Amino acid sequence: MSLFGGPERFACSRAACTAQASWRIDWSNPRIHAAGRRKTWLACDEHRDYLEGFLVTRGFPLEVSPLHAEDPAS
Numbered sequence: 001m002s003l004f005g006g007p008e009r010f011a012c013s014r015a016a017c018t019a020q021a022s023w024r025i026d027w028s029n030p031r032i033h034a035a036g037r038r039k040t041w042l043a044c045d046e047h048r049d050y051l052e053g054f055l056v057t058r059g060f061p062l063e064v065s066p067l068h069a070e071d072p073a074s
């Protein structure tokens with residue numbers, strides 16, 4: 001995935017948060033996204049619950065995975 005193609009730090013997706021992300025949240029909105037299309041948010045430890053809860057309360061399917069910067073993307 002091109003999002004993880006570079007060596008730069010990955011910042012949390014929460015507005016105004018500049019912490020380094022430790023998690024990735026892949027989610028989709030079945031009402032506007034074509035089948036199989038997903039968006040990815042990145043989350044720091046502090047905001048993972050917030051971002052996950054935001055999606056859960058809307059009923060969006062999501063998958064949370066640890067973000068390991070040292071792992072190759074492919």
Ligand SMILES: [Zn+2]
Pocket residue numbers: 012013014017018019043044045046047
């Ligand atoms: Zn954050």
